[in-house]
Amino acid sequence: MASLESPASLDLARALAAHRPGSRVAHTVVVLPSYSVEHKLLAHFGPRIPALEHRQLLSMLVLARLPQAEMIFVTADRPTPRAIAYYLSFVDPELRDGVRARFHVVEVPDDTPRSVTAKLLDRPDLLATIRSMTRGRLAFIEPWNVTHLETEVALRLGLPLNGTPASLWPLGFKSNGRRIMREAGVPLAPGREDVRSVDDVVAAVDSVRQERPDALGAVVKLDDSATGLGNRVFRFADVPGPTLLRAAVESLGPEYLSDLASGAVVEELLTGEELASPSVQGDITPGGGVDVISTHEQLHDGTHRQAYAGCRFPATRDYRSDLAAYGASVGRLLADRGAMGRFGVDFAATRTSSSRWRLHGLEINLRKSGTTHPLSLLHNLTSGRYDGVAGTWTLEDGSRRCYSATDNLADPAWRGRSESEVIEAVDRAGLTFDRRRGVGAVLHMLNGLASGGVVGLTTIGRSVDHAQRLHDTAVAAIRAGPGPPGPAGATRSALPRSMHDERIDA
Template sequence: MASVEPPATRDLARALAASRPGSTVPHTVVVLPSYSVEPRLLAHFGPRIATLEHRQLLTVLRLARLPGAEMVFVTSERPTERVMAYYLSFVERGLRDGVRSRFHVVEVPDRTSRSVTVKLLERPDLLEVVRSMTRGRLAFIEPWNVTQPEMEVARVLGLPLAGTPASLWPLGFKSNGRRLMREAGVPVAPGCEDVRSVDEVVAAVEAIRQERPAAVGAVVKLDDSATGIGNRVFRFADVPHPTRLRAAVESLGPDYLSGLASGAVVEELLTGPEVSSPSVQGDITPGRRVDVIATHEQVHDGTDRQAYLGCRFPASRDYRSDLTAYGASVGQLLADRGALGRFGVDFAATRTSSSRWRLHGLEINLRRSGTSHPLSLLHNLTTGHYDRASGTWSMPDGSRRCYSATDNLLDPAWRGRAESDVIEAVERAGLSFDTHRGVGTVLHMLNGLASSGLVGLTTIGRSAAQAQRLHDATVAAIRGGSRMLGPSGSMSDGRIDA
């Protein structure tokens, strides 16, 4: 007997089909930038939670290609009219008023370090506002991630969620991710899963020391963590014997050790003459089809490169096709288990002067990530498409587009700096995105200036080198250098060469 899809799955499939570019079907997208993560991570980001929410503010640009769509953006901090005008400047002039009239903000005025979803559930009046905007319309919720609070919002609103059900969230934990990647045929970094105590950490690190004589250290990663916050590195030169290692693990403190009790992995710290951090992104449809949609090079900083700073698209051509194949294999296993929507797989790539690149699977993300909003910009600001065979973004004229993006351009001296000041600095330097040439800079997370002196940006170029030159010039302009890009990316007259 043929299986019958549940109504929620059918409704989501219909809503997602209505939300494909060019569709004129009336529908509503409820954008829920639900940074619903474990308390340690929320505490780490503190006042930046509202800034992280504004990464998804870029979805307003999608409305230019969806004349039948309305969008409801839920946030704990309403974007200013200056920021809205800035984003609308990238929309064709004749469409701007229509886009603005179909974009609705529901502000949950609460600056505590909690997910906006939890805040929304405490406000039945605002839930009713969202319900009134979706009642009688084809609609769905587009979350950043899905945990139990997002499921409850969906239940209250009676709308389908475009994301993996909360019951499957543990599939993205570090230990489960390693197991699933191995099942998919993805090589993983040497190490072990389900480490839950100081004794087990010491044993796992010592096993790597014995089995991998050339290894320089090991990294402990809490199962339910992200952006490197739950990672701790132990270099063998610093802990030359088990007694010293044990003392170092115990010194991590009660907060970290309590997280360890819930599970962790211990892996070899991958190093070498050349190391990179590529990733692959995909989507799983309600019909369980897996689409690989991008590969990236992730940019890391901090101690032993564990902290995420930004990304570049696309990943190196040396292993782009391997990333695509691995992403499709992992995605199919996730789909078979009931996962839905966006997912990503992070890797480490290593090589020596005499060897080819070797990929090592690190973790699975069942959510959107720092690569999601720059990728959406590429989709919404250019008329190209993702060429799966080459792993590149191809334009109608045969040219290609690449980008460099960061969420972490930070200077405490910028705290309280006006959004208009930064926008105008980029515009004066001639670096703003040119909709005709499909090249230039788009700023995001502009509300981060007020709280912490933080802003994000994405620079789109015809090549990776041009995207990077635009990035460097934009940073210089914001810092006051106001250098300008001339033909072929040289610094001169302010024109962005297309």
């Protein structure tokens, strides 16, 4: 465990304490949306990387709750004045000027498919600018993930990082994750760690087949991979014996087999009459404390449902408390090994008509994820608290809030569509987030429209069903377009009362 007595840990602890909502301690947070992942993933996302960076732009809303805080947002794509004005519209009018004055953008103009951290390291002039903006102030860096690149930025800026040290990044690899989850008492799908060759895959799949004769297949997951891009599924109906399986694995090609040599896991392909993909998210403090902060249902698409597409908060009532308990147990083991900051644990949940839900631990993430920024919206747009026992977000009036979120609302026909057009389409439908009622829609990743016709959407509602209804209605409004212009001075239409006031227990 990292010692709280070290200067870096003490500085980070002081800065994080200052960054709690309601604090009036002057400080600066450098938001570094560092999508620092292996090169194949960077190449896969390519032009979408700046849009992924802009997910963290939502964090600017916390400035309304921190009157003495300053934020420096580092990005390869400067947010437009329209996007900034849109987010400021969710802040109380009397606070907007102050929030805008304390929000600073450092742009690193570079369209190569690299993380913004790598680009920043190429610009000593911009590093000097950030140093001058943080000099003499309590400050810290809030990264998306931490690799040697983020560590180098922290060293050059002389600021602490709120994240797991780069040397511990392998703790989040699939094989190590299975070992840690097993030690934490998390139930796992049948499988094997440290698979590195075709022979290993064949033997591991045969082991799964023997342990689970009724299994429909197995999945290979590369150790250092994310968003399902390193996963390959083999259905037993297609490879009924070792000869066909070996041929199928060999057909994955030299590039995949080369990556396989660095390590992978093989697990049962979990199926059931009902199948869900819940997750739990937590924070590890500089002193080694563990706070479970949310549970989610993750949504997946693509071949064999292996690619992350979005999430819903909270997770299903039947297993929320189990998720939280497992998350806390994993978090304590990670803290003992020196992990810091945000972490997540992904699960599969299965059940049949005659059984209860069964949870199976899948992987550990030592970074932020697609479930992070919608949670920050909930925190910063509604005045409430997370009930760790019930696993819900409760407002001061006792009502609850849930949300549905996606980073993958895409249509090739939207490429080049203006931010204003999409914002106005949601607004004219009366769906834009209502600060008074605490429900409605918020768009993000608006810069993704120009490059790929993609935008993110989070809808906050009074129940899971309510949030999903708002989400579906907002998507329909975006697809329909902004409609004809209204009369001068027209205000946004109101949501139907049934959509505002639905009260279904989460």
